[in-house]
Structures are given as C-alpha cells and as structure tokens.
Amino acid sequence: MWSNLPFDVLAKIFSFLSPDSLARARSTCRHWNACVDTYPIATSFILLSLHHRAWFLALPTRNRGQHCYVHNPVIDNWHLLSLDFLPDPVRPVASIGALILVRPTNCTVLQLTLCNPFTRQFRYLPMSNIIRTNPAVGVVTLDSVQHGPNPNFRVYVAGGMSEAPRGGAMYELKLEMYDSMDDTWHVVGFVPTEFAVRLTVWTPNESVYSNGVLYWMTSARAYSVMGYEIDGHRWRGFGVPMADKLEFAALLCRNGGLTLVGGASEGEACIWELKEGDRWG
Structure with missing residues (x-):
C-alpha cells in the first residue's frame, strides 16, 4: 500500500x-x-x-573526531552523529534551516560547506572572488523558502589575508557577500583597516545577527565587539562589561536581541543584553 x-x-x-x-x-x-x-x-x-520543536546541535570545539551531538527535545535524548562523510575536519559557522554551514580546520584558506548530518549529504559553496585566509564569516538567514527546502541566506566574509599586488600578503579590506538565490559572491563594501586587522587576528568565533546588524567579538584582551549595519553599510565598535577581567565571553541572539555571556575565573557567569545606544544592561 x-x-x-x-x-x-x-x-x-x-x-x-x-x-x-x-x-x-x-x-x-x-x-x-x-x-x-x-x-x-x-x-x-x-x-x-x-x-x-527545534533540535539542539553541538560540535566539539577541539579536535576530538569528526562527529557532532544533537539533542531531541521531544524524547529528551542525545544522539551522536558521525561527520566522517565530510572530506575535512570542520568547525561550525551557522545553522541554516535544517543544514549546517561549516568551514575546515585543517586549512587557512576559506572553503565553506553546507551539510546535513542526518542524511550525510554535503556540497561546497563556490569559492569567493578574493582568495583569503582566516577571514571572519557571518550568516544572515532570509525568510523566503521558495527556491529550495531551506531558507535563502547570505554569507558575509570580512577581513583575512589576501595576496598583495606586488607580492606578499595584505589585510583584505573588501567585504564580500554570497547570495544563495543566485549562488554567487558579490563585493558589497569595504572594511576599515583597524577592523580588518581585528577580524583577521582576534576573532576566533563566528558572528551573531540581530536587528539588521552582524556582530563579532574580538578575543584579544580587553574584549570588544564589532558590528556591521547591513542596510546602512556602516561599521562600529564598542566595549563589553568587565572587558579586562573576563576569562571567557561569547555572543548569542536571545529573544531577537544581542546577548553577551561571560565570566571571570573565580566568579559566576554573567549575562548582559545590548540596549539602545550600544549600552549593556
């Protein structure tokens, strides 16, 4: 039947x-x-x-094998899924619908890959127009699903090192954007030199998108945050609470707003929310 x-x-x-x-x-x-x-x-x-309900997915932060952990909220159970179908070890960039965008950990040149850990399928995104090493990556998920089984999305790449015109390497100042609707990279703006350096050297984690702004946190003490306003094509930077005392810090999107989680070595973890005027509360 x-x-x-x-x-x-x-x-x-x-x-x-x-x-x-x-x-x-x-x-x-x-x-x-x-x-x-x-x-x-x-x-x-x-x-x-x-x-x-949405599942929770986690990848190890250190090289502990090609696998990920997923939590099923319905039966409150964890699953271990192998990622051995991927040709290279990876770390996550962002979730996009039912897929995961990842980047390799064994190569400094950026090569983004979309994968589904349940169906064990993957595909490479096209290489960016500018070949660069160690750039920062940010993802914006769009609402429309008319072109495929997952939401359309855009990937922003900022900073990194590229080949200088006369040889050697330089900090890349062009901002590139990949649009899943046409499967193409576009140069959409420029990054201030100071921000390009910080995005290349001091930004180990990927971005958080909130209210039209992509945010990255620098890991250099003291911690600080950089934001790119997509519609206005403007960059801005601001500090974080206890910036010189935090032993760990991470950004996340909570209730649609930007949230900072951090703590000192001998204290409890603290949570701050970004208010108007780039103030933490």
Missing part, C-alpha cells in the same frame, strides 16, 4: 516526521527517497518546525 501512495500524499505524511525519522524513512526504499527529493518543500525544515 505504501509503495502505491501518490508522492504528494506521502510527502504530507513525511512532513510530520522528526529529522532523524525522516532520514531513516528516505533510506527505506528508492520510492521514498525519490519522494523526499521531489517534494523538498513539503519535507523542509520550515514545515517540520511546525510539528516539532
């Missing part, structure tokens, strides 16, 4: 499955696998999220 169901009916049923169940379902037979490929929007993250 199941093999005779029309694809649109079967796809509707699949839309109620959790990510792990969908991955197992598509591996059952060629008919079901073809259904998932033929009706990607019906089995996309957007519709899945209507029926299932």
